[in-house]
Amino acid sequence: MMEKEKPVWTIVKILEWTKQYFADKGVETPRLDAEVLLCDVLKCQRINLYVNFDKPLEDDELKKYRDYVAKRANNEPLAYILGHKAFMHSEFKVTKDTLVPRPETELLVEQVAKLNKDKNPGKILDLGCGSGAIIVSLLQMLPTARGMAIDINAGAVKTAMENAESLGVAHRCCGLVSDLFSQIPVDIKFDVIVSNPPYIPTQEIAGGLAADVLKEPRGALDGGPKGLNFYERILQGINGFLTPEGMVAFEVGIGQGEQVAALCKAQNLIITAVCNDYANINRMVFATKEGSKYENEILALK
Numbered sequence: 001m002m003e004k005e006k007p008v009w010t011i012v013k014i015l016e017w018t019k020q021y022f023a024d025k026g027v028e029t030p031r032l033d034a035e036v037l038l039c040d041v042l043k044c045q046r047i048n049l050y051v052n053f054d055k056p057l058e059d060d061e062l063k064k065y066r067d068y069v070a071k072r073a074n075n076e077p078l079a080y081i082l083g084h085k086a087f088m089h090s091e092f093k094v095t096k097d098t099l100v101p102r103p104e105t106e107l108l109v110e111q112v113a114k115l116n117k118d119k120n121p122g123k124i125l126d127l128g129c130g131s132g133a134i135i136v137s138l139l140q141m142l143p144t145a146r147g148m149a150i151d152i153n154a155g156a157v158k159t160a161m162e163n164a165e166s167l168g169v170a171h172r173c174c175g176l177v178s179d180l181f182s183q184i185p186v187d188i189k190f191d192v193i194v195s196n197p198p199y200i201p202t203q204e205i206a207g208g209l210a211a212d213v214l215k216e217p218r219g220a221l222d223g224g225p226k227g228l229n230f231y232e233r234i235l236q237g238i239n240g241f242l243t244p245e246g247m248v249a250f251e252v253g254i255g256q257g258e259q260v261a262a263l264c265k266a267q268n269l270i271i272t273a274v275c276n277d278y279a280n281i282n283r284m285v286f287a288t289k290e291g292s293k294y295e296n297e298i299l300a301l302k
């Protein structure tokens with residue numbers, strides 16, 4: 001009997017096939033994802049795919065790519081398959097213990113860095129640091145600052161510190177496994193407290209989230225019945241850990257801006273600003289006490 005000839009999978013052929021397969025599976029950007037995964041397998045830039053369209057894949061490359069494609073078709077986020085995600089100007093390691101950093105969060109980092117530009121901030125605390133995207137980026141942008149990266153998930157703290165190390169700020173960053181403030185020594189005070197806590201209302205997680213997002217750690221997404229649990233808990237403890245001149249910065253979910261600002265005001269952080277993201281949705285809340293060194297800048301954000 002004649003042996004059946006194996007099909008030759010060239011770059012162009014496999015990209016076409018995968019694009020269609022991903023599209024059928026509901027992947028939002030099928031061609032782009034197919035290319036990014038293939039670049040990782042072939043250790044090349046996207047431009048090289050186009051230059052080598054007719055090049056056949058080796059068996060081991062094909063095997064690795066098939067494994068990636070199966071994962072992506074099963075809604076695994078691209079960043080988890082690759083193990084990293086670009087944020088600000090750096091690549092951050094991400095794992096299943098960490099949320100995948102979002103472009104909206106880059107806005108939060110930019111605003112906090114801007115508010116602190118001429119302030120020489122001392123200590124910055126990131127509550128719920130995940131991959132460390134926020135605190136590590138801030139330490140890169142604010143060379144006098146020292147940071148504390150806190151997460152309840154030990155795997156997240158480990159990843160945040162690995163990112164601090166690989167991005168050159170580990171000597172100014174301390175990782176701590178803690179449920180919010182609970183493990184922080186009571187005599188430490190911070191000039192800046194920043195957080196992108198879990199803020200999605202519990203019911204929405206069951207109902208309406210994209211399949212990719214459901215692969216991310218539930219503990220990093222679920223903010224309780226109204227999505228406000230973590231803001232309430234953080235703000236209840238805030239005055240024990242914020243310097244009198246300090247500022248807080250939060251990322252918030254849709255429709256939560258004014259509610260979080262009200263929670264800040266209830267703790268005497270009465271100067272507040274609610275700012276929008278690229279989609280014009282309230283996404284950030286900044287707050288400080290009256291008369292603090294941040295007052296004018298925060299008022300100017302409105």
Ligand code: GLN
Pocket residue numbers: 099102196197198199200213220221222
């Ligand atoms: N931004 C994330 C999302 O919309 C949620 C992050 C969070 O809860 N902090 O999927």
